[in-house]
Amino acid sequence: MDSRFDFIPAMALARAEMRRLHRMAEPDVVAPLLAALPDQVEAAIMARGRALIADLRKGQASGWVNRFMAEYRMDSAEGLALLSLAEAFLRVPDPATADLLIADKIGEADWRAHSGRSSSLLVNSATWGLVLGRAVIGVEPQAGVLRRLIARSGEPFVRQAVGAAMKLMGEVFVMGRTIDEAMARMRKGENRGFTASFDMLGEAARTFADARSYFDSYEAAIAAVGRAAGEGHSISVKLSALHPRYEAAQADAAIPELTAMLLELARAAARAGIPLTVDAEESARLDLSFDIIAAAAADPALKGWDGLGMAVQAYSKRARSVCRWANGLGEATGRRIKVRLVKGAYWDSEIKATQEQGLPDYPLFTRKAHTDVSYLAAARELLASPHVEPAFASHNARTVATIVEWARAIGKSGADFEFQRLHGMGEGLYEALVREEGYRCRIYAPVGGHRDLLAYLVRRLLENGANTSFVHQLADADLSEEDLLADPVVKARASGGLPHPSIPLPIDLFEPLRRNSAGIDLNDRAVLAGLKDRLAGSVGLRADGGGTDAAACVTAAADAGPAWAAVPVERRAEMLERLADLIEERREEAFALLVHEARKTLPDALAEVREAADFCRYYARQARDLMQPLELPGPTGETNVLRLAPRGVWAAVAPWNFPLAIFLGQVVAALVTGNTVVAKPAPQTPAIAVWAVALAREAGVPAGALPLLTGGAEQGAALVADRRVAGVVFTGSVPTAKRIARALLEDDARPIVPLIAETGGINAMIVDSTALPEQVVRDIVTSAFRSAGQRCSALRLLLVQEDIAERTLEMLAGAMDALVIGDPADPVTDVGPVIDRAAYDRLMGCRAAMAGRIVKTVAVPEAGLFVPPTVIRLDSLDELDAEWFGPLLHVATWQPGDLEDTIARINAKGFGLTMGLHSRIARVAETVEAAAQVGNLYVNRSMIGAVVGSQPFGGEGLSGTGPKAGGPHYLARFCVERVTSIDTTSAGGNAWLLSLDVDLYVGLATETGGIGPRLLSRQR
């Protein structure tokens, strides 16, 4: 937040209010909103609402999306299939993959039930395309006939039919492929009396080149709309389309650049005499948008122009304050700011992101009725604000009816505000209001090529088509008008403002099993600035807390063993939980160590601290269950009990790349199961280990139960060679793991000692031509270059389908240019240096050897161990046979039809840690899942960042032995299993059985599936 842009106290006040509200408990936000609402003019609202619903139903006769929704409900297999087909089909360049996609999406749905049923020619044509498609792929009875027909016609018949259906859908959702086409369509009178706001919609830019091209198309659109300024149309812009790094951490660079671009567009719009509105996007970007919008509004060149606008999302807890801020901005700059009130388009993804980040509360409401109430409160605020010109964007008859009736009640007319709706949606809703009552309505009109836009719009439709949405409910014949028009105020009062019961707070995500680790909002500039200041100073790295004598450490651990094993598991689990709390309380100390000793960036350091806390709480929970005696079934007169017991002294040998999380994960797993453990950190990161062990002691773990052994390979070798060590848990390289395995086996006097090894991988990501390039590139950059590629899970080998390789690599290159490489202590940094000189030399050696194959690399600071993120092109995936533990990404291509062979060749490398897949075809995902020999498969997401308990982590083959860390089978490996069987007949028999009526016993035995008498006795 930059207070320079709060020109007057009202704006500063609104900004302060927003900070308070941002993560406030939902009831505390909802209560004042409810209090601010006037008494409802309920009868008038209901009457108006009924009339609007009647208009809407009539409007459905010409409204594509409404009819589409009526025909293919979002919760039906057909609706989802059609939308997911539309999301991907047009971008698939090759026939083979297109056919697979069609077969995948339309194979299982019941299209024939829809054919000819809709009154819409368009919907019917689309349906027929799909019916034929399904027939041809062999599910329909007439498949044979059709196949023969196609064979004769020699046409790629199905593809064409589906292609035509998709083009029709494109026309439904997109106003025009070019701005001229869109304006012509508006002029045709399809939307008589309506104006439009055109948006050159698309995905957020991933590269500066994409951002430039969006800028150019906005500029061209302003010129075109300006030529017809008299028609009253406007332009909407998305800031995320204008900059690939529109993020809090990059604010210092992004805000001035975005401000300059917005200003240029705003000046052009002012000159052309047309309004320009900035769309509202993810809540993490809201605060940034204020600085950009305020700077533009204050520009002297725009004096006298009332066209600048912004959108406000009612689902945000900050919505009403944003309206106040906008009014303040208008007052400060002597203009009326156009404010478009929407409910918000990113609800699901915002909820998910907040859960992932472990933040204290959501920035938005979790109940639909609360969003509706917030919308109404914000609408009241806007209607009473002199320096704004409100626009109410909604397709909800209740919302619109309420605003009309409220406005009337306070003497406002259609001249004081306008309504807005999306192209294709809510047809009919506003017709009578515009025609008969003089209200104004603007249509938000997406413009662009169908290939790019359909994917985007379909995702938005899925959002708007969610069960709670009005458009969806309108299509539901089971809902009455009373249901559709139910008063959200009544609902919100009934809920007491409480959050939705099935959307737990992020901290409660894993309850009742355990508490989730707490995150920090790294999208908050104030938080980032504070952390930057505190991390800037040098940190004293204390590495003197451990011993260097392996034998002495083992002696200490062995001596402490019996006493520690006798501590009840409940008590040991509590210590782990206390340790998790301490880690979180002192996390900034950990950040400093991780940044300065392990060269982690701030987001990586935070992720690591959270993972460490998660390991502690997860294993505490697991141990409580696992360490209980387990009664096993058997014949009467016998008891059988399985118990897990500690093995003794463990050696835990940890890597430098997760010096806190993996180090502690290994240690606490051993401890909680009653073992003592000698902890041996990597020689590069002893200070973090010293810190972690001190915390464990503070949490109650006795010194003898956890001796710390610092040093290098020599100490490690001495430790595992010690005969008293009963188990080894290791994460690191394959050669070291093998050395350990040999050392454990070669000593004939030693029992066979278990080794849990987690090693590296040649991790591949497979991308087919149905994938969305922007998503793929985002995930490649994260997977290959985050942590400077120094994660076991990192992407090493990118395998892109040949047909899309050029475009993907081009976008990847652009995204790499947007990376910031530098000091990890600075929050702006994406990629820091590698761990040490030896690693640097190895990686630079590989780079030099492959110099002729480098297709992309980026500049790095000269001083420091910075290995440039680099893309190396291979002729064949077989060329890569080693793991390069750094930011070097090898790329090869594959052809359609080669998927199985490609997977077999990846498997043949012998590693099996992680694999990524980007594809929209479920059957492709199934094929990869069935064939890939990997521990962790990630589909349509990045390949890093496994979450404890959700994505247990670990590989197979050369990648490790298992069991997986953070998974349900891990702790058992630290234990021996002991079974005690007692023949109770020899000690007087089973008294209970003898006292039983035999019929009852048989009955009980049947009920319990024949489980033995001990269990029966419990059930009794």
Ligand SMILES: Cc1cc2nc3c(=O)[nH]c(=O)nc-3n(C[C@H](O)[C@H](O)[C@H](O)COP(=O)(O)OP(=O)(O)OC[C@H]3O[C@@H](n4cnc5c(N)ncnc54)[C@H](O)[C@@H]3O)c2cc1C
């Ligand atoms: C002209 C126009 C411009 C737009 N511009 C933007 C923009 O700049 N930024 C943007 O984000 N969106 C924008 N939208 C999209 C807009 O957010 C959606 O169209 C809108 O949310 C749908 O609301 P409704 O009143 O039509 O439908 P309703 O069915 O009444 O409301 C649906 C909305 O309620 C909210 N919701 C659903 N479930 C819950 C829940 N459990 N808890 C809390 N809230 C919930 C969501 O916001 C959902 O979209 C725009 C829409 C229009 C018409």
